[in-house]
Amino acid sequence: MTDIVAQLIDALGDAVSTDAAQLDAARADKSGHRSGSAPLAVVNARSIEDIQATMRIATATHTPVVTRGAGTGLAGGAIAASGEIVLSTLAMDRVLEINESDLLAVVEPGILNGRFNEILGEQGLWFAPDPASKAISTVGGNIATNAGGLLCAKYGVTRDAVLGLKVVLPDGRLLTLGHRSVKGVTGLDLTALMVGSEGLLGVIVEATVRIRREVPGTLATIASFYPGVRDAAAASAAITAAGLQPAVMELIDPSVLRAIDAFAGSSLAGRGNAHLAVQFDGPGAAEDAHRALEIITELGGDADLTTDRDEAEKLLAIRRAAHPSLAALGTTLIEDVSVPRTALPDMFDAIAAIEQKFGITIPTLAHAGDGNLHPNFIFDGPIVPDQVWAAADELFLAALKLGGTLTGEHGIGILKKRWLGDELGEDQLELQRQIKQVFDPLGILNPGKVF
Template structure:
């Protein structure tokens, strides 16, 4: 321990190195439940690329594991410490280095908060579309590590589609440059995409070149009440089949609506079985909403309420952003993240309801309905071992159902520790073998975020 700290201090200022157990304990885990976490030997807070390189060279020299961390808002245990590791916290590398309105790019450090980048881009009439629910606190480095999505994915896509190039410190301290700044580029293997979603197992992202888009017009949204989740999913399919491209299409089930009301007193309709939110940022959003409203009624909506202006629309979207925090207030949570083809969304939600009834548990569902990505949230009493066991069984049953329906075990939260075994089932033995082989090329000593992903 003393050798490790002494060597780290040769390239880091004293204020960047923390060994106090009370301090390091705060960096043991992210927001995922049911994931083990170890006790870090030291937490470091570099502020430069050179300092990150020094940390990795030291770790390689002493064969010490390194766990990269951002804001620790993740939901898969990917940022959880292992015993004796160096926690490499990148939150102090938080500069927007360049914002180029001509080439529509931003160059940022990994600790930049998603919302801060969005606001900075807005000053130039641009936007950074990926917007996870935790966008006010999560960092770009974490977004890249998990390949995160958000509410706008149905129209604007996920993080991977906006990462043009990276600077990455490898396990041995070398600095790798990937990708480009140009609008097009196909030179060599796409190493940039390889790091997106790698959860810190291949290298430490220290700089990213991100694509920006022109800022969209203010959104107008509607809320549609349905007597069943199936009817709401029928509406989702009808909207997409009709050729509409909403900027947002989100679904909350009855449990979630009631939880949001209890938390924020937002006056959402608690009698509904499913509440569908649809928004457009098109030149004539009112006309698009009118067409979607009719599709919702045809699918069985009992009431359709369009927002009158952008401010009212934002209130509806805020209700969706509060869904996960509201469900957390009901008890201990296991948050699933299963994506299926849109056409199978109703089957997934019906299956989740059946699992909840069979296990005698509350499972609230909120979903990015436009891209088939749902978040069933299993609520249980952690003090009851039998309830905890049923919660784990429910979680696993939901993932199995997602795979049966042609889906994937994670649409945006990543694998981490929570879904490592399920990733092996999705990939199959050949896929696992190849992924482990790739990992060994980048990290032959196995010191980067050990035990995560594969």
């Protein structure tokens, strides 16, 4: 072990840290999960060459490597333990190119999504992948987990925004995948395969991504309140059934709303038990929002509409306060099931039944526009209680039964490994394991994660 660290220091100098605080930080992410022991060392890579050098040493010594961005993952995918090298891309945070005419940018993996968007914003451009963590999560991490967010129904998932990648293989070889053109079908689509691969296949060291021009026109935002969560879900369903395409449609259930009130000192629950925020952009935004407002009002919702951007920010701030508000109540296990949009009310029923069966409350948020729900389990201490896992198990199976998936945007990591076979089936799981082996024959990349 000391020999491995010595080799790393010899090759990489002060990019290698064995500082106790850094090693300790790499044992956890934002999932509430924490590994049982500290990793060997953290390599704070400054360049592709640093990453290649690290991987060559890892391969030569058969040492596991956990690639890590900002550590904001919610599935334990970037958690490292004893005997592992942590390969941090956080210091590789440059924007290498912004090409407005081709609407593409080339970035290093460690740049924060929010920072990247600030830089693009100066030129009237933006990057559509929009996870709720965007202020603190890296573009490389967003790609490694195929991060979702608030805008996916209208603007696609992260995979749709990735044109090409540079990837370092376990033995240190550098691959260039994809292209700079909008189209390209040469060979198998390894770029798409890398997106969402959670550090299992290679290290993403550079990304060529699609960017967009700022959407012209008004931004029209509705905040609406309802007697119950089913009413809010019904309003959301009615809005899409009317042929409207909001950019954002976020649902908050009663217990999350109360948690926000307790955390932020607000009195939202005085206006209703459930909340739905709906935002339209583009040239038809104001007109669409007025139609949505009529639908909401007819269905008994109590709603405000604004076309002022600052006012809109205030309305969406309610949604943004949800995670910190829940975290203040205890350790949170944030689940991430996704179902077809029309199955949302059924999924809420399933959650209510699970709450009743287990005698617990499961505060739930939903990206209602795309059917992605975040049911939260809250408990004391660092260990997920067995009862929570039992309830989560029923939750996952309910989502699969509704044509959905275990995880819409957080990934499998270590938290959902045991349900992977339920969704994929044994045949597919075996194929996936074999593909992993093609890229990583020694099994040194993020071992114990996903599979």
